[in-house]
Amino acid sequence: MRAVFITGGTTGIGMELAKLYLSRGWRVGVCGRSRQKFDDNFTTHLDHLTFYGLDVSNRKDLKAAIADFSKSSGLDLLIANAGIGYIHKTKVPDFEYSYKMVEINLFGVMYSFEAALEIMIPSGKGQLVAMSSIAGYNGLPGVSAYSATKAAVQKYTESLHLDLKQFNIAVTTICPGFVETPLTATNRHSMPFLVKAPKAAVLIARAIEKKKMIYAFPFIFASIVRFISILPRTWYRFIITKKAFNYSKE
Ligand SMILES: NC(=O)c1ccc[n+]([C@@H]2O[C@H](COP(=O)([O-])OP(=O)(O)OC[C@H]3O[C@@H](n4cnc5c(N)ncnc54)[C@H](OP(=O)(O)O)[C@@H]3O)[C@@H](O)[C@H]2O)c1
8 A cells, every 4th residue: 555644734735635645545644733623624534544743843743753654554655735824915024924934834845855765765765745836936025935935845856856866766846826725715815727625636646646846737827927937037026016916915
């Protein structure tokens, strides 16, 4: 039986991925800070599912959980999905919250990969996946630390994709556009090309299966964002400061 560990698997994209892999007969480990969310959202396949209550910014706890989960049947796939977004978008950054975001969105990915590699390198196989965002392609107004952490994740995984090939370990970066989850539920701006979470999970799992280096979706929105990212920055500033695009109003 193949085994996947998903960080931030109690709600949203991580939860949908966990349910998808369970339905495909995988052993699944999920972590999150809230046992309650886990209990509320998972009622079936419980014999193949293990929950670890922890904060991904705690390196020691995460390492212990991934090692414990992998004891019985190894680890084929690690999805570093846990992340937080901004509840309020502001022009003056909330620095305390931004530091927390770096710990969760960036260090959380690094800690997950570190723990998974301790199992995957000796076993000579595996796949690491990190959840970036299309918000990582450009420095978006009002969400500076979010854009920064997601850009950092993209570059971190791009390097590892090259480095870990020799160990037979694939690395995949996922860059979703807007997905309907608790994270986006508080957004007050428009969310073009919004994707339902179960559909996002299917698309992500397909990209993982194909061992893509980077997968951004939905296609049209991701293509627009990627095109904007290669424009001269003066052009980017011109576009993003237009009223329709600039949702940093506070
Ligand atoms: N939704 C989107 O439009 C979108 C777009 C691009 C990228 N993403 C990325 O996709 C990932 C999942 O987002 P989502 O939309 O599914 O959000 P979500 O529904 O809020 O889910 C986030 C998950 O991460 C967990 N989590 C948050 N902080 C944690 C921490 N410190 N330690 C352990 N677990 C933690 C949450 O569980 P607990 O609350 O139980 O801790 C939850 O299971 C994030 O990395 C996000 O940045 C989302």
